[in-house]
Amino acid sequence: MLAALPGARSPIDAPDIDYGTISPLLIVLGVAVAGVLVEAFVPRAYRFVSQVGLAAVGVVAAFGATVWVGTDLAPVEGDVTARGGPTAMGALSVDGPAVVTWAMLLFFGLLGVLLFAERRLEGGLSVFTSQAATPPGSVDERRATRLRIEHSEVFPLAMFALAGMMFFASANDLLGMFVALEVLSLPLYLMCGLARRRRLLSQEAAMKYFLLGAFSSAFFLYGIALVYGYAGSFDLAEISTAVSNRIEGQTILLAGMALILVGLLFKVAAVPFHAWTPDVYQGAPTPVTAFMAAGTKAAAFIAMLRIFFVAFGGARWDWAPTVWAIAIVTMLFGAVVSIAQTDVKRMLAYSSIAHAGFLLVAMAGMVSGDGVTSVSAVLFYLIAYGAAVIGAFAVVTLVRDAGGETTHLSRWAGLGKESPVVAVAFTIFLLSFAGIPLTGGFIGKWTVFAAAWEGGAWPLVVVGVVASAIALFFYVRVVVLLFFAAPQGDGPSVAVPSPLTWSVVGIAVAVTIVLGVLPDSLLDLVQQAGAFVR
Amino acid sequence: MNVEPFIGLSALLFTIGAVGVLVRRNAIIVFMCVELMLNACNLAFVTFARANGNLDGQIAAFFVMVVAAAEVVVGLAIIVSIYRTRRSASVDDASLLKL
Numbered sequence: 001m002l003a004a005l006p007g008a009r010s011p012i013d014a015p016d017i018d019y020g021t022i023s024p025l026l027i028v029l030g031v032a033v034a035g036v037l038v039e040a041f042v043p044r045a046y047r048f049v050s051q052v053g054l055a056a057v058g059v060v061a062a063f064g065a066t067v068w069v070g071t072d073l074a075p076v077e078g079d080v081t082a083r084g085g086p087t088a089m090g091a092l093s094v095d096g097p098a099v100v101t102w103a104m105l106l107f108f109g110l111l112g113v114l115l116f117a118e119r120r121l122e123g124g125l126s127v128f129t130s131q132a133a134t135p136p137g138s139v140d141e142r143r144a145t146r147l148r149i150e151h152s153e154v155f156p157l158a159m160f161a162l163a164g165m166m167f168f169a170s171a172n173d174l175l176g177m178f179v180a181l182e183v184l185s186l187p188l189y190l191m192c193g194l195a196r197r198r199r200l201l202s203q204e205a206a207m208k209y210f211l212l213g214a215f216s217s218a219f220f221l222y223g224i225a226l227v228y229g230y231a232g233s234f235d236l237a238e239i240s241t242a243v244s245n246r247i248e249g250q251t252i253l254l255a256g257m258a259l260i261l262v263g264l265l266f267k268v269a270a271v272p273f274h275a276w277t278p279d280v281y282q283g284a285p286t287p288v289t290a291f292m293a294a295g296t297k298a299a300a301f302i303a304m305l306r307i308f309f310v311a312f313g314g315a316r317w318d319w320a321p322t323v324w325a326i327a328i329v330t331m332l333f334g335a336v337v338s339i340a341q342t343d344v345k346r347m348l349a350y351s352s353i354a355h356a357g358f359l360l361v362a363m364a365g366m367v368s369g370d371g372v373t374s375v376s377a378v379l380f381y382l383i384a385y386g387a388a389v390i391g392a393f394a395v396v397t398l399v400r401d402a403g404g405e406t407t408h409l410s411r412w413a414g415l416g417k418e419s420p421v422v423a424v425a426f427t428i429f430l431l432s433f434a435g436i437p438l439t440g441g442f443i444g445k446w447t448v449f450a451a452a453w454e455g456g457a458w459p460l461v462v463v464g465v466v467a468s469a470i471a472l473f474f475y476v477r478v479v480v481l482l483f484f485a486a487p488q489g490d491g492p493s494v495a496v497p498s499p500l501t502w503s504v505v506g507i508a509v510a511v512t513i514v515l516g517v518l519p520d521s522l523l524d525l526v527q528q529a530g531a532f533v534r
Numbered sequence: 535m536n537v538e539p540f541i542g543l544s545a546l547l548f549t550i551g552a553v554g555v556l557v558r559r560n561a562i563i564v565f566m567c568v569e570l571m572l573n574a575c576n577l578a579f580v581t582f583a584r585a586n587g588n589l590d591g592q593i594a595a596f597f598v599m600v601v602a603a604a605e606v607v608v609g610l611a612i613i614v615s616i617y618r619t620r621r622s623a624s625v626d627d628a629s630l631l632k633l
């Protein structure tokens with residue numbers, strides 16, 4: 001064959017990649033790979049410390065690189081504010097929203113690493129099981145615990161998940177999004193099953209999350225296949241052109257959009273695809289729940305907005321009614337069902353479902369232009385919610401009894417007397433979830449509702465306010481329980497953690513209050529980030 | 535090229551997989567049904583690649599195969615660890631997490 005083509009030159013040109021622009025992503029992936037090498041070569045005694053150091057330094061370096069990339073983004077000419085654009089041969093779109101999401105995810109990642117590194121609560125061992133391969137309660141498990149073996153692999157796993165989240169939020173074609181979705185999900189499935197205490201619950205959570213997650217990503221993938229069949233390309237810009245031109249095959253497009261929406265709604269935990277959320281949030285090790293609750297929701301929401309605003313923007317009247325319906329059901333269901341919860345982690349899971357509904361309200365508004373846009377509202381809400389949810393789960397790791405964390409709400413009665421500082425911190429997070437003024441959650445809810453109102457989705461705003469009122473009732477009941485209820489038996493006991501967990505709680509409280517009192521600079525930042533660039 | 539028979543077959547395989555996930559109780563078989571769904575996607579990808587006259591869909595099929603292999607590694611690790619604990623891989627037995 002080669003002889004038949006004299007002088008034939010390879011038609012494939014080397015890709016032209018601007019490594020500087022995608023450096024935050026490369027740093028996190030590099031740290032993950034280096035973490036695998038540390039696992040292989042560093043002696044066990046130094047492994048945990050070196051993994052923590054590597055992960056923390058890597059995340060901070062990537063954050064610095066993100067800031068540098070962000071200040072360098074060139075504004076795009078046009079009628080709406082936008083900056084940056086596709087890079088790496090169109091595979092990634094490093095635009096304003098992508099860079100803000102990167103910074104947000106790296107912030108969550110740093111808090112997550114600090115929580116993972118906490119060892120004082122379990123008597124010098126991390127919250128992850130000594131050897132995941134040993135059955136719970138077996139002789140092997142006790143031996144591994146006695147030898148103080150630890151799974152420091154969680155740090156590279158978390159870095160891979162973080163890189164997947166960052167890729168997911170900035171991928172500019174559907175195939176890249178699928179790969180990113182799996183890169184973020186697979187490490188999380190594993191990390192969910194690694195709890196030191198209550199391992200049966202943890203393994204069960206991992207299996208449920210894995211089977212349902214794989215099921216939903218198959219829907220996502222079939223949706224991608226149908227959209228590819230319709231548009232002839234994975235590229236969001238080319239799909240957008242095909243959608244706007246209304247080419248043949250509307251049925252395939254509608255089916256594809258529906259399947260993609262199912263896959264993404266599963267990841268953001270919207271009703272009726274929420275069934276995994278309470279079980280996984282409850283069963284997973286609490287630091288993993290904190291990282292997952294904040295990170296997955298942020299990455300999946302930005303990816304969902306990018307797909308539906310950029311690629312399917314021309315067909316918005318086909319998907320908007322579905323988003324309206326799901327937003328209403330999700331808000332009301334999350335708020336009402338959280339009232340019935342008796343477990344703190346499940347309660348936070350249902351509150352996370354309700355928050356997915358509030359975020360969908362902003363998406364349904366579909367506002368772009370100047371002032372509050374759907375994208376900027378979602379970005380602000382995700383930052384405020386993520387900081388509060390990580391802080392809340394960090395508090396959950398502190399309230400303990402002999403068997404580990406005690407998550408039953410009745411055992412939390414009288415926490416305010418036992419440890420006023422912890423109870424006040426938890427109250428601040430709950431008030432932020434409820435959207436009380438002077439917390440980040442209030443400004444977040446306000447921007448989300450303002451965006452929806454601007455876009456004419458006022459029925460959603462009305463339902464959102466009603467759902468907030470229902471949720472408020474519940475959050476206030478928990479606050480009353482913390483401060484005014486008589487403690488059961490000895491009452492809850494609050495463990496003394498290392499400065500790592502304290503700093504996570506402190507940072508989360510600070511961010512929640514600063515975003516509530518002085519939100520201007522961040523609001524300005526998310527509005528300057530502008531729209532998605534295809 | 536008439537794509538309808540191929541897409542019909544892929545939709546049928548996808549539906550079989552989806553129904554299998556919902557009705558079967560053994561975690562391994564549920565997982566196999568998920569793999570069947572992924573392979574149905576692959577069939578759709580290569581069919582549409584032929585119909586659209588570009589190679590993107592065929593490349594996608596390779597990506598999906600690699601992702602499916604990675605998913606097997608993670609999935610079997612989780613299912614085996616549960617089997618070691620419970621001596622059962624039934625998804626109905628794993629029911630501690632409830633209201």
